[in-house]
Amino acid sequence: MARARPASRPSRPRSSWRRRFVLLLKVLAGIAILALGALVIAIYIARAQLPSFESLKSSPNGQMIRVHAADGSVIVSMGPSFGEWLSYGQIPAVMRDATVAVEDRRFRSHLGVDPVGIARSVKVRFDRGRWTQGGSTITQQLARNVFLNNQKKFGRKFREWILAFALERKFSKDQILELYLNKVYYGGGAYGIDAASRKFFGHGADRLSLAEAAVIAGLVKAPSNYSPTADAEAAMGRAGVVLKTMAETGVISAGEAADADVQGLKLAPEPKQNSVRYFTDWALPQLDTLIDETEAPLEVWTTLDLSMQRDADAAIRANAPAGAQGALVSLDRDGAVKAMVGGKDYVSSIYNRATQAVRQPGSAFKLFVYLAALEAGHKPEDSIVDEPVTIDGWSPRNDSRRNSGAVSLRTAFAYSLNTVAAKLGQEVGFTTVADMARRFGITTTVNTHPSMVLGTSEVRVIDMTRAFASVASKGVAVTPYGITRVTANGQTIYTHEVDRSHVLVAPYVAAEMTDLLQTAVNTGTGRAAQIGRPVAGKTGTTSSSKDGWFLGFSSGITTGVWMGRDDAKPISGLHGGTAPARAWAAFMKPATANRPIEQFETQVTLPEWQLEPDEESYFGQPDNGQMMVDENGNPIEPGGVPDMPSDAPAGEPIPRPDADPSDQAPPVPQQQLNQDWIDRVTGRDAPRRDPAAPQPRAPQRDWSRESSRDRFQDDRPTQ
Structure with a gap:
């Protein structure tokens, strides 16, 4: 009789694994049910607390803000x-359809949040590597505009x-769309479609045409970028996208989209604006991070000095070359922005070149090269050889197309010798120079190629001005700010506090850098910036004269000026x-007129007069340090040399009495300088002191000579 085979039993490990999996599913299901219940409760609590539709209609369209100058x-x-x-019912159908098509085509079917839209935005994020498409519905945008702010936090x-x-x-789809179209921000201070229609087209929104509705609907995504008054081409291009989307969704036909004459609008x-809008456009967006108040009327008190702003505007308009733009930022010693000009005309271009544009700084970037060298132990009077140098196949050249042999660092900086800057950068390390730039507030990418010492990395005017202000502040970080105080309903809800605790370099390093900067203005490439009181500054010029810079400080004010074409x-x-x-000088003369004259905490030591350095300094020639390399730092063959005036001393050009010293012609190579004539030009022909007479001693610095690189290592930003 055959023995019955015992029934097979599942293995214990497998049974245990199944039990754990089932238990996990039950726990997850329980959590999901609890979360769903909590979500439903939160929704109905929020629904009960929402204002009525009539209350929302009567509330103001946005927040009233009055901006005050310093006075x-x-x-x-x-x-x-x-x-x-x-x-x-009064809103034209084309306006409703255009908005739904471009902002939320599933508006009529979702429950307030669109999972499909969220999934699509996440997919685009992974495909392109950055967030380029939002998943917010019209209802979400309404909730954000009315009840929340724009902070990007979970x-x-x-x-x-x-x-x-x-x-x-609580509300129907029609009510939500009505609230949205009457409250959403369309740029230029216009809230709601009626305000936008009157601002851009001069009539009420009840008479909007299809083309006009497409333009207004396209503004919601980026009001400043697509504003018809700021960039008509971008606005029309965006309107074309709206019309195409409307045709795709079937609210208009392809023929109607083609017949809409957007270009003919x-x-x-x-209305006439002035340059103060460059400042307010920069300062006011900061309110989102400074305060949480989104409803009460605000009084915003700023640092802007209207007199200085007018002088800054006039200085840029009067001096920027034809076809070129200009930008200016002026900071007080604590970082307060006293004047800001982002272009020659705000009405024709709201693009703020002082805070948004990134351009190569040319030799002005040598500030960071010499700061790194001084911190590493160099002194202004140290000797270094101006000689041909090649670094990784790159051979920088001086504008004079010759070398002067042994020179001091002070001389090399004053005359903007490129070979010396390259040697210093190689000695301290190009990464160290880049680190110094970031330490002093350069927020753009700084490359570490050898040519970076001549300013091939792009920077912002406000960042460069901040760096010079930090040198003027004896090495303590200066952070630009524009808002001093904000009040709501008479109560102060924000007050700016200046932070003076962040030390960037040791005081003696900043003082030595000021020594170099002051010499550059007194005897070097920045002589056109002299204003009759102590000035420290640096010029900068990029390849082919695409950019011109001057940055400097005097009497507690630091100002940066850039000029160039937008198309480079x-x-x-x-x-x-x-x-x-x-x-710079035209602005700084009146800006400092009512301030006491301040001597820098270092004596100006003039360069060695027996030396034959780059002649541009004696004759007031501009800083062409970057003129000899292209955007990639490769050498450029110099052009021809203009003829010299016949009345110059042997082999030398002489400046015309009625000409700006910075406009003189380049020197002829291999010429010999007449020392007596140089002494007359530079004031060195004054009676000499009796050698036997007692000589005044220069004030002795009592700062520690230890390297601040060790003492302030933690202040450096990481790479």
């Missing part, structure tokens, strides 16, 4: 639009989802020592 006068008023509230996003679900539970004339084309005759230096 208390109101310079800009921004706030609720003066457009009329349009009911859903907590704010979660509250936005809750409010979006609550809005959908006539814009309403823009060369500008004949533009050098740092010409138009930018003249504009």
Whole structure:
């Protein structure tokens, strides 16, 4: 009789694994049920707390903001639009359809948050490596605009989802769209479609055409980028995208989209603005991070000095070459922005070249090269050989196309010798120079190729000005700020506090750098910036005269000036020592007129007079240090040399009495300098002291000579 085979039993490990998996599923399901329940409760609590539809209609379209200058006068008023509230039925169908098509084509079907839109934005994020497409619905945008702010934090996003679900539970789709179209911001201070229509087209929104509706609907994504008054081409291009989307979604036909004459639209004339808007456009967005108040009217008190702003505007307009733009930033010793000019005309271009544009600084970047060298132990009077040098196949050359042999660091900086800057950069390390630039507030990418010492990395005007201000502040970091105080309903809700605790370099390093900068203005490439009181500064010129810079400080004010074309084309005759230096001086003379004259805490030691350095300094020639390399730092063959005046001393040009010293012709190579004539030009022909008479002693520095690189290592930003 056959023995019955025992029934097979599942292995214990497998049974244990199944039990654990089932248990995990149950736990997850329980958590999901609890989370869903909590979400539903939160939604209905939010729904109960929402204002009524009539209350939301009567609330102001945005927040009223009055901006005050330093003297208390109101310079800009921004706030609720003066457009009329349009009911859903009064809003043209083309406006409703255009908005839904381009902002939220699934608006009529989702519950407030669109999972499909979120998934699509996440996919685009992974495909392109950055967030380029948002997943917010119209309801979410309404919740954010009315109840929240624009901070990109998960907590704010979660509250936005809750409010979006609550809005959908309380109001109909038509009511939500009505609220949205009457409250959303369209740029230029216009809230709601009626205000936008009146601002851009000069009539109410109830008469919007298809083309006009497409333009306004396209503004929501980026009001400043697509504003018709700021960039008509970008606005029309965006309107074309809106029309194409409307055709794809079927709200208009392809023929109607083609017949919409976007290019033929006539814009309403823009009210006259002035350059203070460059400042307010930079300062006001900072309110989102400074305060949480989004409803109460605000009074914003700023650092802007209206007199200095007018002088800055006039200096840029008067000195910027034809076809070129100019930018200026002026900081007080604590970082307060006293003046800011982002271009020659705000009405024609709202692009702020002082804070947004990135351009090569040329030899002005040598500030960081010499700071690194001084911190490493060099002194201004140290000797270094000006000689041909090749680094990794790159051979920089001086503008004079010759070398002067042994020179001091002070001489090399004053005359902007490229070979010396290259040797210093190689000695201290190009990474160290880049680190110094970042330490002093350069926020753009700094390359570490050898040519970087001549300013081939792009920077912002405000960042470079900040760096020079930190040198003027004896090595303590200076952070630009524009808002001093904010009040709401008479109560102060924000007050700026200046932080003086961040030390960048030792005081003696900053003093030695000031020594070099002062010599560059007194005897070197920045002579056009002299204003009758102590000035420390540096010129900068990029290849083919594409950019001209002058940055410097005097009597507690630091100012940076840049000039160039927006398309980066060369500008004949533009050098740092010409138009930018003249504009700097034209601004700084009245800016410092009512301030006491301040001597720097270092004596100006003039360069060795027996030396034959780069002649541009004696004759006031501009700083052409970067003229001899292209954008990649490769050498450029110099052009021809103009003829010299016949009345110059043997082999030397002489400046015309009525000409700016920075505009003189380049010197002829291999010429011999007449020492007596040089002494007359530089004032060295004054009676000499009796050698036997007692000589005044220079003040002795009592700062520690130890390297601040060791003492302030933690202050360096990481790479």
